[in-house]
Amino acid sequence: MYGWHGKLLRVNLTEEKAKIEDIDEHMLRTFLGGRGLGAKILFDEVKPETDALGPGNKLIFTTGPLTGTSAPTAGRYSITSRSPLTGTIFDSNSGGHFGVDLKKCGIDAMVIEGCAQKLTYLFINDGSVEFRDAGEIVGLDTHKTTDYVVKHTDARARVACIGPAGEKKVLFACIINDRHRAAGRGGLGAVMGSKQLKAIAVLGTHETQVANPEEFEEARKLAHEAIMKNPVTKDALPYYGTSVLVNIINEIGALPTRNYQEGFFKDADAISGETLRERIFVRKTACAQCPIGCGRVTKVGSEEGEGPEYETIWAFGADCGINDIEAIALANYKCNKLGLDTITTGATIACAMELSERGLLTDYIRFGNADTMLQLIDKIALREGIGDKLANGSLRFAQDYNADYSMSVKGLEMPAYDPRGVQGMGLAYATSNRGGCHLRGYMISAEVLGSPYMVDRLKTEGKAGLLVLFQNISAAVDSLVLCRFSQFALNPEHYARMLSAVTGIEYTDTDLLTIGERIYNLERLYNVKAGAGEDTLPKRLLTEKLSAGHSKGHVVHLDVMLQEYYTIRGWDDKGRPEKETISRLGIGGDVNAN
Amino acid sequence: MYLRIAKEELKKIVSRINRERLAGLIDHTELKPHVLTKKVYSLCDEAARYEFASICVNSARVKEAAEYIKAKDYDVLICSVVGFPLGQMKTEAKAFETREAVNDGAEEIDTVINVGKLRELSSAKGEEREKIRNYLLSDIASVVKSADGKIVKVILETGYLTDAEITEGCRISIEAGAHFVKTSTGFGPMGALPAHLKIMREAVGNKRGVKASGGVSNFLDALRCIYAAANSDELLNPVYFRIGTSSGINIVNTVAWAKYSDAWFVDEIPCRYCPANFISKLPEEIKEYYIGLCRNCNILSNAELEERRKYHEL
Numbered sequence: 001m002y003g004w005h006g007k008l009l010r011v012n013l014t015e016e017k018a019k020i021e022d023i024d025e026h027m028l029r030t031f032l033g034g035r036g037l038g039a040k041i042l043f044d045e046v047k048p049e050t051d052a053l054g055p056g057n058k059l060i061f062t063t064g065p066l067t068g069t070s071a072p073t074a075g076r077y078s079i080t081s082r083s084p085l086t087g088t089i090f091d092s093n094s095g096g097h098f099g100v101d102l103k104k105c106g107i108d109a110m111v112i113e114g115c116a117q118k119l120t121y122l123f124i125n126d127g128s129v130e131f132r133d134a135g136e137i138v139g140l141d142t143h144k145t146t147d148y149v150v151k152h153t154d155a156r157a158r159v160a161c162i163g164p165a166g167e168k169k170v171l172f173a174c175i176i177n178d179r180h181r182a183a184g185r186g187g188l189g190a191v192m193g194s195k196q197l198k199a200i201a202v203l204g205t206h207e208t209q210v211a212n213p214e215e216f217e218e219a220r221k222l223a224h225e226a227i228m229k230n231p232v233t234k235d236a237l238p239y240y241g242t243s244v245l246v247n248i249i250n251e252i253g254a255l256p257t258r259n260y261q262e263g264f265f266k267d268a269d270a271i272s273g274e275t276l277r278e279r280i281f282v283r284k285t286a287c288a289q290c291p292i293g294c295g296r297v298t299k300v301g302s303e304e305g306e307g308p309e310y311e312t313i314w315a316f317g318a319d320c321g322i323n324d325i326e327a328i329a330l331a332n333y334k335c336n337k338l339g340l341d342t343i344t345t346g347a348t349i350a351c352a353m354e355l356s357e358r359g360l361l362t363d364y365i366r367f368g369n370a371d372t373m374l375q376l377i378d379k380i381a382l383r384e385g386i387g388d389k390l391a392n393g394s395l396r397f398a399q400d401y402n403a404d405y406s407m408s409v410k411g412l413e414m415p416a417y418d419p420r421g422v423q424g425m426g427l428a429y430a431t432s433n434r435g436g437c438h439l440r441g442y443m444i445s446a447e448v449l450g451s452p453y454m455v456d457r458l459k460t461e462g463k464a465g466l467l468v469l470f471q472n473i474s475a476a477v478d479s480l481v482l483c484r485f486s487q488f489a490l491n492p493e494h495y496a497r498m499l500s501a502v503t504g505i506e507y508t509d510t511d512l513l514t515i516g517e518r519i520y521n522l523e524r525l526y527n528v529k530a531g532a533g534e535d536t537l538p539k540r541l542l543t544e545k546l547s548a549g550h551s552k553g554h555v556v557h558l559d560v561m562l563q564e565y566y567t568i569r570g571w572d573d574k575g576r577p578e579k580e581t582i583s584r585l586g587i588g589g590d591v592n593a594n
Numbered sequence: 595m596y597l598r599i600a601k602e603e604l605k606k607i608v609s610r611i612n613r614e615r616l617a618g619l620i621d622h623t624e625l626k627p628h629v630l631t632k633k634v635y636s637l638c639d640e641a642a643r644y645e646f647a648s649i650c651v652n653s654a655r656v657k658e659a660a661e662y663i664k665a666k667d668y669d670v671l672i673c674s675v676v677g678f679p680l681g682q683m684k685t686e687a688k689a690f691e692t693r694e695a696v697n698d699g700a701e702e703i704d705t706v707i708n709v710g711k712l713r714e715l716s717s718a719k720g721e722e723r724e725k726i727r728n729y730l731l732s733d734i735a736s737v738v739k740s741a742d743g744k745i746v747k748v749i750l751e752t753g754y755l756t757d758a759e760i761t762e763g764c765r766i767s768i769e770a771g772a773h774f775v776k777t778s779t780g781f782g783p784m785g786a787l788p789a790h791l792k793i794m795r796e797a798v799g800n801k802r803g804v805k806a807s808g809g810v811s812n813f814l815d816a817l818r819c820i821y822a823a824a825n826s827d828e829l830l831n832p833v834y835f836r837i838g839t840s841s842g843i844n845i846v847n848t849v850a851w852a853k854y855s856d857a858w859f860v861d862e863i864p865c866r867y868c869p870a871n872f873i874s875k876l877p878e879e880i881k882e883y884y885i886g887l888c889r890n891c892n893i894l895s896n897a898e899l900e901e902r903r904k905y906h907e908l
Contacts, residue, residue: 222643225640225643225843226843226844226847229841229843229844229847230844230847231811231844450812451848452812452813452847452848452851453812453813453814453848453851453852454812454814462855462856465855465856466855468855469851469854469855489844489847490847491847491848491850491851492850492854493850494847509850509854510854513854
């Protein structure tokens, strides 16, 4: 088999047993890997009513057919589970180098089941699995954990682990690999913590076999060249990193400010990519096989780390009313070490700040106070004091105070784009299968950055069709598993050509879009069965007009776009896939079966 | 003056075009003063790979490009700019540069008209007008002659011209024997705007070529240019229409998206493609000309007009 190894490693923590299984070739062809393969395995093996933090939930690590090749940005891997934060099916992917070494273990997927008796870490060496006592690293942060595991396994090993937040089952704990890269969203770190699994070290020697090396080299060159010619991937991201967006998004009046109460942050320049470069930038960094290199190594005082990324800068900056880039960077370092999703952490603190300012919360937590923000991060990770409530995310936190100020969709906090100023992004948040996420269909690309072409951000016309296209190709790219940023420059033909050359199976661009559509519908079926979430937005975005900036006076016209979206998707008026759609895509499942 | 293009019209163009056809219209261009030889070579590699109509370089780079193309056995045409980018050199200098470029291997010549002389033509009368017109004719004809049968395109630098001057520049170019008229150098104001391209197509008719250049950076820009200057199967041909751009790869890579969804085009933002929106660096009288047209535009509301007027006056 080319591209894939055709193998799955099943690890049962309860019984401390592991075995290698064959993966059905048809499943690999039709779901590819990464997000698609993870969704299919979860759909087949984990019932939607399963407790996300119970032993019945599974944590599925996957790579893609291009992982381990020299395809641009092919250094990523994906993790899928049922999210404790949203109750939906949830995948999160991450860069760095862990993904390549995971695949070198000779597997395409690793399914973690059950729950260990005590805190454990795994050493997976070329497919053989060792269960090791993690007693000495209880409560350690992700950096110290990584150092310990590398020291006690192999200096060449790559490590993914959780910090104290994961151990404490903070509902938005993340999984950190290679010290700085995060599978950030949805609380998959809490799932790992609930299984008493502290870390996984991987080391392998299995190379990915390419069916047609010459054709692959030609396809790879074309893709690489396209990335090097696209204005976003050749200039903006390499030079400023993702934080280049701060000023751009603020300029259009869509930088959510003070828990989405406004869309314009007057101090945006103080937290911009330009300021980051002047004040704390040390050097660039890149994930495996990435020609873009959007990563930033930064330094504040004696602390050095990677990031903050744009969404993180927003979450701890504009959303909390903070204009101090150093404090934001420190918050980012803290989250990476403690193992917290920066977006949900910042947004949940912002929610608390609004509750406090409105007198609904007695604790004195004010917008603009960086010290308070930094203290709260520690409290959340350790579930201390008010941190214990905040550790459940903004939706549950606001509900505790009978308030409506959680800026989340399906329980997942929205990131750094106010959809009142980018209408298609509003539809993207509402219909995302994992909740308030910008990455399922990154409409900013067309609505703001003009890639692959510019559309009017304030209009609703045509947005449903465009979003379906973006969501489908994104699902396919997440299954390959390549970086979302590659999509600024590459079109479906580029991906299909590389995939065909690697696997020896002829894929067209429309085949890839169909695979993406299949994955999107499978995820939706799971959510429908799980009764997880509604396709809507926080009331504020639908009723409160922005008061300043270049999106002033706008709300999201979701109702106009949503029904059109359902029609294009072949879903009913409640967002459930119709039988004809399910049948056309060849996925099992009756939405009413449960 | 703003050229409104209906969504349905652009859809029709998309139905006619694919990546290969679009690539065949593009002159893959690199004219920056700081360009290095290795960049010229990569331009040749890319043109061969994407099957662009030609590469477009400065005349000093033609020889090395020709040698590289020969060594690599590529089927790539070389277009050399001449009198670039100002067009204010002597006729003999342009003729000499043309001969050298052709001897070095150029198959096409893009020469810059003497823009200042063309502008003087508008206000000149009688004998003086005839004298200037003859100068312009001779200036271009000497390049055509020196090109020895190769394709000659005349760059008008439309951003410095009124509509009437654009029309006159087109007529003179064709009368002097040029095969194409071309909008811009990329170093002047405006670049290729649909409103100007439409005037140029009307002026030269369907038997000569029009080239859009300057600021064409994505496929939607390219489609708008095609609508304005090559909106038929017959004209959608490198003999009658070209796009000069350094973003050719990005353009052909993004056009594939159009076939998956028709959501790619919604009504344009007024002024975005209007020449009156690009006047900050213009000579005073040309600026006044465009401000006047802008005030007459019925697309903008009074309030928007007022805001624009203030902006221009600043």
